[in-house]
Amino acid sequence: RKLDLTELFFQLFSFKESGFAIGASNFAKDAATEADMRAKGLNVPHAYCVLALTEVEGECLIKLRNPNGWGGWNGEWGRDSARWTYDLRQELKTDDEDKGVFWMAWDDFCKYFGELTICRLLPDRVEARQGG
Numbered sequence: 001r002k003l004d005l006t007e008l009f010f011q012l013f014s015f016k017e018s019g020f021a022i023g024a025s026n027f028a029k030d031a032a033t034e035a036d037m038r039a040k041g042l043n044v045p046h047a048y049c050v051l052a053l054t055e056v057e058g059e060c061l062i063k064l065r066n067p068n069g070w071g072g073w074n075g076e077w078g079r080d081s082a083r084w085t086y087d088l089r090q091e092l093k094t095d096d097e098d099k100g101v102f103w104m105a106w107d108d109f110c111k112y113f114g115e116l117t118i119c120r121l122l123p124d125r126v127e128a129r130q131g132g
Helices: 005-017 031-039 086-092 106-112
Strands: 021-026 046-056 059-065 101-105 115-119
Touching (some): 005 059, 005 106, 059 106, 101 106
Antiparallel strands (some): 021 046, 021 115
């Protein structure tokens, strides 16, 4: 059965809404693809945190964070994209984000990212320790 990318988006949305942690990784299959990805602002190969998923004007968007806290996406729906209206920026709080956080279209995400990691967090099983 072929993977339905729209169905996958809404499954991830449900996981995120339920408190799951989601990571996404990208890999370039060749030098030309890597150059294209870097030109769009992505680090390659690299892992990103999935922070949110939403639908805007019928288009699915995904919000990612580079754990290194720098860089971002400069393609469609990137920080400087003409697609952002004042109201959308306010609604999705894009001006409050650090440089490593960005939104991108789901179609672009599917083009440039090839791996997802989904982790169910169990708060009653989390333990914190501090050395002293």
